[in-house]
Amino acid sequence: xxxxxxxxxxxxxxxxxAGVLPLATTxxxxxxxxxxxxxxxxxxxxxxxxxxxxxxxxxxVSPVVHSVATPVAVSYAAHPVVLPHAAVAAPLVHTxxxx
Numbered sequence: 611x612x613x614x615x616x617x618x619x620x621x622x623x624x625x626x627x628a629g630v631l632p633l634a635t636t637x638x639x640x641x642x643x644x645x646x647x648x649x650x651x652x653x654x655x656x657x658x659x660x661x662x663x664x665x666x667x668x669x670x671v672s673p674v675v676h677s678v679a680t681p682v683a684v685s686y687a688a689h690p691v692v693l694p695h696a697a698v699a700a701p702l703v704h705t706x707x708x709x
Contacts (some may be wrong), residue, residue, distance in 0.1 A: 636670050637671055638669070645664065646667070647664045648662065673686070
């Protein structure tokens with residue numbers, strides 16, 4: 611009886627875990643290649659003053675979830691090799707015909 615209970619429990623756990631997929635949600639990632647910056651320089655009195663304004667870029671990435679086709683096993687049957695027949699010439703027939 612306990613073996614049947616263990617098998618049923620394993621089947622329940624396997625079916626529950628097979629259906630659990632992480633949710634494919636859109637996430638924001640930092641993209642430094644698209645950043646922008648403005649550098650401003652001013653002269654105040656005899657000194658130089660610099661100010662910078664940076665704009666950080668983010669991109670929305672949403673994963674593509676689809677099923678991948680799995681290759682199916684193919685079986686091959688080896689056929690016997692057919693060799694061409696060698697043509698053998700017939701023996702020469704010598705007739706001694708005297709004229």
